[in-house]
Amino acid sequence: MRFPAPLVLLFAAVMSAAEPVRFFAMDTAARQAPAEAAAVLAELGYDGFGGRPATAKAFAAELGKRQVAFVNAYHVTKFAHDAAELPADLVQAIQALEGLGATLWLGIQQVRLPVGIKAGPTTGDTVVVPALKQALVLAKAKRVKVSLYPHAGFWAESVDTCLRVANAVDDPDLGVTFNLCHWLKVEGAERDPVPVIKAALPRLNFITINGADGGDTRKLGWDKLIQPLGRGSYDVKTFVANARAAGYRGPFGFQGYGIKMDPKALLKETMEAWKGMVK
Numbered sequence: 001m002r003f004p005a006p007l008v009l010l011f012a013a014v015m016s017a018a019e020p021v022r023f024f025a026m027d028t029a030a031r032q033a034p035a036e037a038a039a040v041l042a043e044l045g046y047d048g049f050g051g052r053p054a055t056a057k058a059f060a061a062e063l064g065k066r067q068v069a070f071v072n073a074y075h076v077t078k079f080a081h082d083a084a085e086l087p088a089d090l091v092q093a094i095q096a097l098e099g100l101g102a103t104l105w106l107g108i109q110q111v112r113l114p115v116g117i118k119a120g121p122t123t124g125d126t127v128v129v130p131a132l133k134q135a136l137v138l139a140k141a142k143r144v145k146v147s148l149y150p151h152a153g154f155w156a157e158s159v160d161t162c163l164r165v166a167n168a169v170d171d172p173d174l175g176v177t178f179n180l181c182h183w184l185k186v187e188g189a190e191r192d193p194v195p196v197i198k199a200a201l202p203r204l205n206f207i208t209i210n211g212a213d214g215g216d217t218r219k220l221g222w223d224k225l226i227q228p229l230g231r232g233s234y235d236v237k238t239f240v241a242n243a244r245a246a247g248y249r250g251p252f253g254f255q256g257y258g259i260k261m262d263p264k265a266l267l268k269e270t271m272e273a274w275k276g277m278v279k
Contacts (some may be wrong), residue, residue, distance in 0.1 A: 021244070021278045022251035024048030024071045026208065029256025029270065031263045034062040040264050042066035044271045050074065050105065050253055053096035060100050071251065072103040072206065074149065079124075079131045080112040086135055094135065098142040103205060105177065107149045108156040122164070124155055129168045136171050147175040147205040152185040159183065159196050166203050175205035180239065181225045181255055184217035189234060198246045207243055208253040209236055211273070226257050228266055230273025237277045 025046050030037045037059065041049055048069035051059045060070035075093040090106075097104055111124035132146070139146055148162035156162050162176040178200065183193060197204065211227030212234040213220060229236065240252065254270050261269075 019249065022047040023271075023274050023278075024050055024069070024251055024253045025267055025270075026050040026074075026253055026255055026257075027052065029254050029259070029263065029266055031256075034059045037263075038062035038066050038068055040267060041068050044264075044267055046267070046271065048251065048253075053093040053104070056096050056100055056102065060102070070100055070102050071253070072105045072147065073097055074105040074107070076107040076109050076151075076154075078110040078112070079108065079127050081114050081127045082112075083131075086131065086138065090135060091138065094139050094142055094144050097144045101143075103145045103147050103175075104139065105149045105206075106146050107151045107154055109151075109154045111155045125165060125168060128156075128165055132165065132169050132174060133171070136169070136173055140173060145173045145175070145205075147177050149177050150179055150182050150186070152182045157182065157186050159200060163196075163200050163203065175203040176200055177206040177208065178204060178243075179208045179255065180236070181208070181210055181212060181222070181257075184212055184220075184225050184234070185222075186218070189214045189217045193239065194242050194246050197243050197248060201247050204248060205250055206253055207248060207250065208255045209240065210255045210270075211236060222258050226255055226259060228256075228259060228261065228273070229254060229270040230276070240277050 023046060025041060027050060030041060030049055032040060046068060048071035049059060049063055050072045053073045053075055056073050063070050077087050077090045093104055108128060111127050113119055113123060148156060148166055150157055150159050150162050159178055166174050166176050178197060211229050211231035213224040213232045214234040217225060256266055259266055
């Protein structure tokens with residue numbers, strides 16, 4: 001039996017709305033030791049946790065006891081034009097995630113070019129793209145995927161840069177992340193994020209969110225750009241809805257960097273706000 005097109009579209013919309021939206025907390029919010037963090041996250045209903053390579057195995061072990069996923073681990077590296085081998089720190093970060101089923105969240109802080117080269121917007125790509133291809137050889141051997149993490153002030157500070165590089169590498173194991181706080185700092189609240197999210201969809205692994213103020217966000221401090229979810233004047237609920245409507249089906253993560261609250265209280269308030277956004 002073939003159903004009329006409007007019914008098919010309605011069914012697809014209902015099924016999409018019924019899909020559970022996964023939500024994890026970064027270690028900037030869940031700042032407790034592994035056992036305590038795992039217990040709190042499980043109690044409050046978080047689906048996962050994002051940590052660091054150095055402590056990945058300890059956290060993964062505790063989280064696994066409570067059916068909470070160790071989602072990803074954040075690491076920052078630098079690339080240089082004259083480096084014959086991968087940075088040792090990057091090698092160690094990849095090796096630390098072997099067997100965990102987690103993604104390496106990779107921030108590219110700096111790219112060193114030859115002396116005398118005039119750096120343009122894409123000049124660093126000639127260094128970064130081959131380095132990432134080399135890193136992925138190791139990552140595949142260790143069964144680790146990589147997602148580029150845009151960070152204000154870094155060489156790869158924008159989603160556009162991360163996506164451009166990922167497209168150039170063109171490997172299914174290399175994706176990108178959209179970080180709301182860094183987007184607001186780098187691009188400003190006036191730029192519509194939806195077209196960028198749509199363009200990134202084939203490679204978009206994660207979106208991180210938090211409460212934030214609106215206005216001229218490029219001039220705001222991190223205390224205004226990173227707040228407990230549910231606080232601030234920026235409409236995060238609409239942002240989440242728009243990302244979902246654009247086709248994003250990956251997890252959302254909570255960024256809690258610099259928030260001066262008891263971790264459990266912060267995570268509880270944020271989860272309550274999250275449930276209100278996706279109900």
